[in-house]
Amino acid sequence: DAGVTQSPTHLIKTRGQQVTLRCSPKSGHDTVSWYQQALGQGPQFIFQYYEEEERQRGNFPDRFSGHQFPNYSSELNVNALLLGDSALYLCASSSLPLSGGYSYEQYFGPGTRLTVT
Amino acid sequence: EDQVTQSPEALRLQEGESSSLNCSYTVSGLRGLFWYRQDPGKGPEFLFTLYSAGEEKEKERLKATLTKKESFLHITAPKPEDSATYLCAVQAIWGNTPLVFGKGTRLSVIA
Numbered sequence: 001d002a003g004v005t006q007s008p009t010h011l012i013k014t015r016g017q018q019v020t021l022r023c024s025p026k027s028g029h030d031t032v033s034w035y036q037q038a039l040g041q042g043p044q045f046i047f048q049y050y051e052e053e054e055r056q057r058g059n060f061p062d063r064f065s066g067h068q069f070p071n072y073s074s075e076l077n078v079n080a081l082l083l084g085d086s087a088l089y090l091c092a093s094s095s096l097p098l099s100g101g102y103s104y105e106q107y108f109g110p111g112t113r114l115t116v117t
Numbered sequence: 118e119d120q121v122t123q124s125p126e127a128l129r130l131q132e133g134e135s136s137s138l139n140c141s142y143t144v145s146g147l148r149g150l151f152w153y154r155q156d157p158g159k160g161p162e163f164l165f166t167l168y169s170a171g172e173e174k175e176k177e178r179l180k181a182t183l184t185k186k187e188s189f190l191h192i193t194a195p196k197p198e199d200s201a202t203y204l205c206a207v208q209a210i211w212g213n214t215p216l217v218f219g220k221g222t223r224l225s226v227i228a
Binding site: 004033040042043044048056088092108109110 | 121149159166217218219220
């Protein structure tokens, strides 16, 4: 059973450039959430995708956008990169419980380390 | 606004020296409280979910407990391989809402 996968592992970009990060959810999961984790901080929620639509969004500017594909995989796009965008970007997948139970556990991928110079 | 505060920020233990990590939270309505382990440069690894006050869960040397205002992660007789950052997160009761994380506790276990 493959877990959450992300690509690329590392990325170095220059200020003003654009970047696309990719995520494949855990088998059986249909919801993808993206988080940004700065050094020494906990992950901060960016947005969540379900049924190919952005369902919720955290306090991030419009430079951050995303997409979910019919196979539930997802992309995170960041335009006009700033030095402050340097962070570990995490993708987490989850699924609404079929039986109406309580489990909304989110499973994380290994992350993409983005460095903006 | 949902908030999570973890303490201490860093903890250094000798191998075999048991201790506890604290997670204090405020949330409009708690669906679940989650503990994750994160190794440097890696994604968080799921450990436990707790749903209601009084609940306890165990995994090897780790035991998580929950009250109405805080959760504890007890580490019994830790080993060097338990060294990691431990993250606590809460999820509000309304649907598949995002996790709100604390900053984590960085645990070092010295042989």
